[in-house]
Amino acid sequence: MSSSLLDLATLALIVSPTIATSSYDLIYKFDKSNFFQNFSFYSDPDPTNGFVQYLDYDIAHQAGLAKISSGNVYLGVDHTNTYTTGGRPSTRVMSNIHFDQGLLIADIAHMPGNACGTWPAFWTTGPNWPADGEIDIIEGINKQTATQVALHTLDSCDITTPASELAGELTATACSTDVGSGCTVQGTEGSFGDAFNELGGGVYAMELTSDAIKVWFFSRANIPNCIISGHPDTSAFGTPMAVFQGSCNFEKVFTNQQIIFNTDFCGDWAGHSYASSCSLSGGLSALSSCEAFVGANPSAFTETYWEIVSIALYQKGSAAVSSVAPTPTATSAPTTAPATAPPLTGSVLPTSSPVRSTPWTRPSSQPVAPSSGSGSGSGSTTNGSAARVSPAKTLVFLRELSL
Numbered sequence: 001m002s003s004s005l006l007d008l009a010t011l012a013l014i015v016s017p018t019i020a021t022s023s024y025d026l027i028y029k030f031d032k033s034n035f036f037q038n039f040s041f042y043s044d045p046d047p048t049n050g051f052v053q054y055l056d057y058d059i060a061h062q063a064g065l066a067k068i069s070s071g072n073v074y075l076g077v078d079h080t081n082t083y084t085t086g087g088r089p090s091t092r093v094m095s096n097i098h099f100d101q102g103l104l105i106a107d108i109a110h111m112p113g114n115a116c117g118t119w120p121a122f123w124t125t126g127p128n129w130p131a132d133g134e135i136d137i138i139e140g141i142n143k144q145t146a147t148q149v150a151l152h153t154l155d156s157c158d159i160t161t162p163a164s165e166l167a168g169e170l171t172a173t174a175c176s177t178d179v180g181s182g183c184t185v186q187g188t189e190g191s192f193g194d195a196f197n198e199l200g201g202g203v204y205a206m207e208l209t210s211d212a213i214k215v216w217f218f219s220r221a222n223i224p225n226c227i228i229s230g231h232p233d234t235s236a237f238g239t240p241m242a243v244f245q246g247s248c249n250f251e252k253v254f255t256n257q258q259i260i261f262n263t264d265f266c267g268d269w270a271g272h273s274y275a276s277s278c279s280l281s282g283g284l285s286a287l288s289s290c291e292a293f294v295g296a297n298p299s300a301f302t303e304t305y306w307e308i309v310s311i312a313l314y315q316k317g318s319a320a321v322s323s324v325a326p327t328p329t330a331t332s333a334p335t336t337a338p339a340t341a342p343p344l345t346g347s348v349l350p351t352s353s354p355v356r357s358t359p360w361t362r363p364s365s366q367p368v369a370p371s372s373g374s375g376s377g378s379g380s381t382t383n384g385s386a387a388r389v390s391p392a393k394t395l396v397f398l399r400e401l402s403l
Helices: 003-022 057-062 193-198 267-271 286-296 391-402
Strands: 024-030 039-041 052-054 066-069 072-076 088-090 092-095 102-110 118-125 134-139 148-152 169-172 183-186 202-208 213-219 242-244 258-265 305-316
Touching (some): 024 102, 102 118, 102 134, 134 202, 258 286
Antiparallel strands (some): 024 305, 092 258, 118 258
16 A cells, blocks of 8 residues: 555544544434423422412323424413413423533524513523523523523623624623623523514524533525535534634533523513513502513413424534433323313312422522523422322312313
8 A cells, every 4th residue: 555545544543433433323312202392391389489370291291381383382371361379370490311511402483472460481400400500592581682691600700702703793702600691691682481482483502512502593595405415514504693612611511401481471481570671560569560460471472482392412523313202101191192182170280290300499598580580480400209289289289170
């Protein structure tokens, strides 16, 4: 063999491992066929003090708030009844899988539209909050028109990304939970609420590596072909909407991430910031005005729902491809909805699930997010035995559903 051929062979040996690990491989994909078997429903009291009652799967399913609609996953809120106490029924789900790094791609046909009192979020965090970190990919309140992307960390992590490297606007650089709102990027117009839905929805992509966390948003008409084909190449994505680079190792600070969708009402952010875009009720504070409006105006929330086409997780250097999580939890559920969903009533719902996933509570030593910041559901998870509500209480509510 000539020396030139030997040089080429040597070069191939050097380069080939890099090429082999530079592309992303599909690890998990969740859609209408398996979403409800691979996500657990949270039904404890809201850790961010919202005027909301998160339902377990059985009740949400029977009420038509968790179902397959138009071939997509539907996660909604009650938009029929009035509530003076307890909060408006809603849904909050978390994935049964965890991941440390990779590329998370969410194809979303519809997100909760703009309405006073709403606080929807698509985010990730680990079971040990805030030590595992929190990544808020889609989050906003009330009549906001662009998403606020945010990171929350236990220890100091300061962002130094130049403005030229992101399409959004870096509005806060300190990620530690000590500052409440975390480090934030104001997203581009059309990335949230009604504006997002008017574009036919779109795709969000979040890449977590040791060097950075990046978030892209693509409207329905501008989704890259490499995403459509199932072979995403971040070099073809263009300028990210949000880029977080700085003083911390992101791969170590953000671990054991679970995928979460929820729709909250009022609470620590939407409630205390209510007056910035919504009218106060006579003599009431912003928070009380928010709760009064949310409780009394069900028709305001007909567009307050998530319609998810698919969620896909890609990682580098892995040949494993699966569309189903390896071990569904006790909250695994069928994917079909009742032919006719019985209506919810205006009574107070149970605040615990008959069989629930790991409970979430905010550590007492951690401050709640201030009104100027995010924190969609910040709270810790601790392992514990499944809690059950009184069978009699559950039967009473199910009887009300059938009326």
